[in-house]
Amino acid sequence: MTMFSLRIPCLTLVLALWASLGSSGAQFHPQVPAQYLPLPSLRQRASIQDDWTADRIANIPFLLHKYRAQAWLLVQREHAEDTIWWSVKNSTDFDAHRRTILLFHGNQSSLNGAPNPLKWIDNTGQVWPELLSTLSKLNPERIILNVDENIAFAGGLHVGEFEVLQRELGQQWMQRTINEPMLAIEFVATKLPRQFVYYHQMQEMVWAMLEEGFSHRAVQPGITNTQDLTWWFREKMQVLNVTTWNQPRIxxxxxxxxxxxxxxxxxxxEGDILHIDFGITAMHLNTDTQHLAYVLRTSGEDAETDAPESLKEGLRKSNRMQDIVLDNMKPGLTGNTVLRRSLDQMEAEGIEGQIYCHPIGDWGHDAGTVMGFVNLPEYVPVLGELPILPKTYYSIELYAYHFVPERNVTLRFLQEENVAWSEELQGWKFVYGRQEKFHLVDSRRSIITFSDQTNL
Known part of the structure; x- marks a missing residue:
């Protein structure tokens, strides 16, 4: 057994720890410091990811049956890939080659055990008679094309390829094509249970970065600026062999x-409240987290050992909002229904704030319904009317308003944590934990300079 495998928590242990994070009202802030547990090597990751992809693709015939279709046709060109391509490709493919066509089907017997999907890579036009012959054997009544005008995951067929399809397939087959966005949405959104152990590990890595970055080890009050700290996080990601899907915003x-x-x-x-919004990317998984830190005053009568109680109260309000959202997030309900119920409950409890939660996983903003947008606080057309799916991950993103008397100002207490659906518990659980107390920057502790820290 390798040193690496000894350091990876087993799935049973991770799930047991995860199950201990009970429903709303419990304490979710981890009691011990997060650790930097290394992810597998790139070569190992590729093997693991391809195994995941194969199992996810194996579920496509079930989805075709569910949505009353017999085939799903993806057509794309190099550098103009269908959105779905990034969820079905091999881990060592970095783009589609030439024209790449994938035909997923639900009738294995008619093709004498041919692979699913069937795949063609072509730049000569020879693919079209072969595709027509295959369609004749399958004889699908409904063929899904990704032509939806509102859903990116179901709208990745480029207009030029659509025109080629019209010409090459002809009326016989084009009249059988349909737009069914829920198949693509459910395919991308659904996660495998064994992905969770690595997602949990990534979330712990995020927390370890936050605990280090929001401390005296990366911040020297009066010297460090927010852009210094932003690039500290970027450099730290490089050291950890992960990347990001957005620039950290501090x-x-x-x-x-x-x-x-x-x-x-x-x-x-000193005395500043710091906020970060960032995520990391690895193993075709993405995180999205927002935390708050407080820079302690360290001299004179104003010296502090903790954040002021008024700030803690603001954090508790946003924690309560998280509870409300998770209590209302029932599979099958639309995002708008969850949003409306949550806003009504907040009003009944005297909490003011805004909710804008989104799915996460293959993408930072993943496939599925949303509960609010920043600019659409009460109702989101189209996306908000999709149903919540189980077996998915979500970012619970929101803020509570809270008046801070010593500052004579009302502040937004912004938070974001990732949750996953638990089949065993039939509910949502925080993947690693949630912030319930401020990260503290205490300049009285020993200092590691910014230049030294970025080289660790």
């Missing part, structure tokens, strides 16, 4: 701090 929290794609710029000072 802000000093003020009454103007608002969720979005920009952080702030400026020197970090």
């Amino acid at each position: 802000s000093v929290v003020t009454e103007d701090t608002y969720p979005g794609w920009q952080g702030s710029e400026g020197i970090i000072q």
Whole structure:
């Protein structure tokens, strides 16, 4: 057994620890510091990912039957891939080659045990008579094409390829094509149980980065600025052999701090509240996390050993909002229904804030329904009307308003944690934990300079 395998928590242990994170009202902040447990080597990851992909593809005939179709046709060109390509490709494929055609089917017997999907790579046009011959053998009544105008995961067929299909397939087969976005959505959204052990490991890695980055080891008040800290996180990802799907966004929290794609710029000072929004990418999985830190005042009568109680109360409000959302997130309900019920419950409890949760997994913003957008706080057309699916991951993203008397200002307490569906418990659980207390930057502790830290 390799050193690596000894350090990876077994699936049974991870699931047992995960199950201990009970339903709303429990304490979810991890009691011990997070660790940097290395992910497998790139070569090992490739083998693991291909195994996952094969099992996910094996479920496509079931999905075809569920959505009353007999075939799913993907046609794409190199550098103009269908969105679905990134969830069905081999781990060592970095783009489609030439014209790549995939035909998923639900009638194995008619093709004498041919693989599923059937795959052609062609730049001569020879593929079209072979595809027509295959369709004649399958004789599908309904062929799904990814032509949806609203759902990216079901709308990846480029217009040029669609025109070629119309010409080459002709009316006989084109009149049997349909738009059925839920097949692509469910395929991408559904996660395998054994993916969880690595997703849990990635989440612990995120927490370890947060605990280190939001501390004296990376922040020197009066010297370090928010952009220094942003690039500290980027450099740390390189060391850990992971990447990201968005630039880390770090802000000093003020009454103007608002969720979005920009952080702030400026020197970090004692007494500041810090916020980060970032995610990491590895093994074709993505995380998305928002945490808060407090920079302790260290001198004179104002010296502190913890964040002020008024800030803790704001964090508790956003924690309560997380509970409310998870209690209302029932599979089968639409995202808009969950959003409406959650907002009504918040109002009944006297909590003001905003909810904007999204699926996560293959992509940072993954396939499935959403519960609010920042600019659509009460109802989201199309995406919000999709049903919540089990066997998925979600980012519980939101903020609570809270008045901080000593600052005479109302602040947004922004939080985001990832949850996963548990078949055993028939409910949602935090993948690693959730923030229930501030990360603390204490400059009285020994200092590692920014330049030294980025080289660790």
